[in-house]
Amino acid sequence: MKGATAMTTARLAWRNVWRHRQRTYLLAAVVAYASVATIFYWSMIDGYKLSVLEAHARYVLAPVTVARTAWFADPDPENGMSDTDQALAALTSAGSPPYAPRLRFAGLLTSPYLSETAFLRGVDPVAEAAVSRVPARIGKGRWLAAPGEVVLGYKLAERLDVRLGERLVVSTAALAGPRSLGLEVVGLVHARVSTVDDFGVYLHIDDARYLTGLTGATHLAVNAPLGHEQTLARRLAKELPAGLTAKPVWDLVGPIKTDVEAGKKLSLPIGLLLALFAALAVTSTLIVSVLERTREFGVILALGMDNASLGWMIVLEAAFATAVGWLLGLLLGYGLIYYTSTHNVLGPFFQLSGEVWSEAGLTEEFYTHLSPLYAFYSLITVIVSALAAFFFPALRARRLQAAAALRWE
């Protein structure tokens, strides 16, 4: 003569999950919602940081920048490198990562209707593509091919009212004194990164050298895979002679870095709060369903199941439904963040928040990040809420007296 076995209890629980469909769906939906919310939340937080990083690494700055230490303090052509041999030698000993020389300088753009000051970037049209996404983001026309050409951010072009094929006057005064050139607009960049679209000016590095009088470059833009900028910068810095240094993008974004990191710190309590709400939702769903079934539990007790087994049965039922909800949440959550990581659905929404966004280097596009870690975060949320939620029904099952439960209306 023995009591109900664990196998029997589990089998009964599994059957109940499918027989109490509505309750299972409700609980699964609540858990799925909590999982989706967790996954989406963390995906957004990481997406934000990576979008900022990506925008700066691939569009605004470079993954790693090599320049004279003085140039980082005052980014003027006067502090540029008249030749890049030393920097290139260091690059070679650090494993020859792809790079592009750049010559950045302040100047004036003049159209028939308007003048505007800007930072101009002299680039090697071929090498630039190995480091920057800008050459691949030409919305109209083409990327630079030869001296005498200029490529503009499309919004800047709109402001200046210059069109493809028209001449734009570029002037500056640097080592060579005041100089200017009339350059043909050959392409308009549509990068969807505000700094680029609003202010980007790209010309051939030879023209930049003529205008500024600097024979080399102000800096080298060096490529590194996303997330490996710091490592490469450190390796390069070791190889570089005194007076030259390498900095990862994250060190050059200035106050944005502080903003993003503060945001990330703030996201933790919000994430925990989210988990708490999820736990509350799961708990209340379970409590209601257990109260509803008091009489049924009384019958099961009367028929000979002991309280501990009943408790386990309820917990297992909830665990099964929770697992179903979690799996569903994973499916929906990853579906959602896959979609928002490949389609710009959130960008326009965030744009409503205005200036802060565009100052961070982003405006029109926002993509969430995909990481298997979110499944783990959501699992923790689900487990924590489940533990909290199972406590009540399990306790109730243990205390339930068959005779009293049978009188329950």
Next chain:
Amino acid sequence: MGLQPRLGRVLRLPPSGRNSRFLGSDVSYADLSGRDLEDYYQPQARDADENTILLELTPKPRAPTPWGKVTLTVEKKRVLPQKIVYYDQRGNPVKEVVISGFAEYAPGRYLITASEVRDLLNQGWRTRFEVSDWKVGPVPDGCFSQSALERGCRY
């Protein structure tokens, strides 16, 4: 030369870069210097009548000028400009300068004493430029101080 607040640095600019409007009026630095026309354009006589010649100036390749062409009406007798029209690169006139007064300060050498710059994109916007008094001779450095520019300069 001027401090550019957005860039946070002083830009010393060549004459071609001085096309931005001067003191908010329709006159640009380039209008006041006139040297650009000689350096950056190739002239071609287009038309002529009894008194005037119409020159059409087209920019040389890579010339640092934003204009598509400039037409210049020149008085035959004294070889003095009467009207300069600036066209954008789409063939639309953007701005014209009409010169109506000259003073001969030395034999065969003239000074413009009355001119008007008209912004053709904004109807009615114009700037008149008149010289009421003039003197020939060297200008002391003191006249370029800020206070002298504000109050006038006597010498």
Next chain:
Amino acid sequence: MNALVEARNLHKVYKADGVETPALRGVDLTVQAGEFTAIAGPSGSGKSTLLHLLGGLDRPTDGEVWLDGQRLDDKNAVERARIRLWKVGFVFQAYNLIPVLTALENAAFVLELRGRPPAERRQRALAALAELEMGGYAERRPNQLSGGQQQRVAVARALAAEPAVIFADEPTANLDSKTGLALIEYMKRLNREKGLTFVFSTHDPRLLEHVRRVVRLEDGRVISEEVAG
């Protein structure tokens, strides 16, 4: 011959919010195997309490309960659950079938708790349903059955487990008199043909005409006991 069920000087006092309500005040009762016993009395007389104590659902405040040679009142909840599982069948006034299970699954439920293999459960549950002429309703859910049919499934659930005794607490109270009488007839037949021991409670005097042994309860005490010839 040893008694199958024995109650000795049973007392039960319910306590709620500091108020003590005595439900049983010294009940002695003996049921022999194969007997068909009715516990009669008005509502509030302690019938349900007595059946719950005899079936080990609850523990008396004082007195002893013996079932099939085992003392129940000193056992803990787990042990009593085990005894209920293997020795006791219950039929309740409100049928108390599990709503999400079919008639067959309900009838097999106790066997399932005992861990019997599926084939055996099915065969015994179907046989029990057939005994109560419910074989044709095996796949129906409780909400697709009438009250009388549901109660027959409840009896089948007890029957399929082949317990030592079946306690039926006001099994006819929710049924019309004709259906209620029919249910008693089913139970009597099972008692007669299979030697099943039944103890059932009722407040309906018409049902008692057909029962051999009637124990009358009032205010928590046995006031009379009749055994028809």
